[in-house]
Amino acid sequence: MGVKDNGKIGVTKSFYQEMFLTYHKPLCVFVMKMVSPEEAEDIVDNVFMAMWEKQLRFNDSNHLKAFLFRAVYNQAITLVNHKKYVNRTMREMPREEWDEDNYLRNRIETEVYMEVVQAVEQLPERCREVFKLSYVDGLKVSEVARKLSISEDTVKTQRLKARKQLQEILKDLYPLCWFIFMLGR
Template identity: 25%
Template sequence: MKSFLDDSLLADNIKKNDEKAFHILFDRYYKKLVDYAFTFTGNLQEAEDIVQQTFITLWTTRKKIDSKKSIKSYLYRITHNSYIDTYRKQKHKESFFDEIKERALRDRINDHDEIIEQRILKLKIVIDALPDKCKEILQMNKFQGLKYKEIADQLDISVKTVESHMNTAFKKIRKAFKGDDLFLFLLYKFMR
């Protein structure tokens, strides 16, 4: 019971912006949460990333902590939700590229699979080379499936700013595939 009271006191202090309390809680639960996340991911690096996101979420939402409830349970719930979010994003990202490949094949591009794979790889490289905010917004829209308004709300920016970043991304993608009209056409159909 004493451990819960200690956790409760830590939760109260974290809510009051006490970084030392946060570090104590981090040290107390980090390894346990990584082990927990590992049961879902089967990958230590992914599990560690998820738990780091858990603690980022805890700190950024610290004002909402209910110190009358178990902070341990709250951490496990955040970890589980972070895993679900990560899993969904990864699946959505994979399906994004798979769908482009499938459309290319379905629309009878007369290229070999290897050429299509090269185009997909080139697209990934172009996306990775986008400016950070531009890439983040494109990924939120195309990989996570968020609408412009949802992105604007999450990033605390205007819808016009989201549109501007998306236009920049599309211009850079079009430029990278200039001369490859059929693939550009497929991308355009898919990305609008």
């Protein structure tokens, strides 16, 4: 992790890279509920850049995580409010209001998403490939079979195997994940 200075985590280059790889995508997903994908990526990149430039220090990994989510949320709110102002002046409908309840709901969804991503990465390679193509990319069984040059029965078997393994890995979180991510398609 980072360098400890007076009990606080500092931002070394390797620690920064690790944080970026761990949190970039989940933070983008988190703020994409408020802004466009391009704007979300810009916001997250700006937060990481500011954190690096200011060499911020954190008490622990929870403090760091809270900082990242709050910082990107605040940046997104600023952008949304600016867009609302511009929209009002142009007599367009403003975007949906964002408040603390939306922040908490979106943060929880993002945390669940991170858990699912980590669990999926624990699946065996072929199982993971089939799962991602089926549930992330939304391909049909026949399309997955064609893309991977395997039979449709193998695709079905691998999908079932993936769901069972994810159920074991995610335990009590699995029904919520299935509801949020799979049934929402």
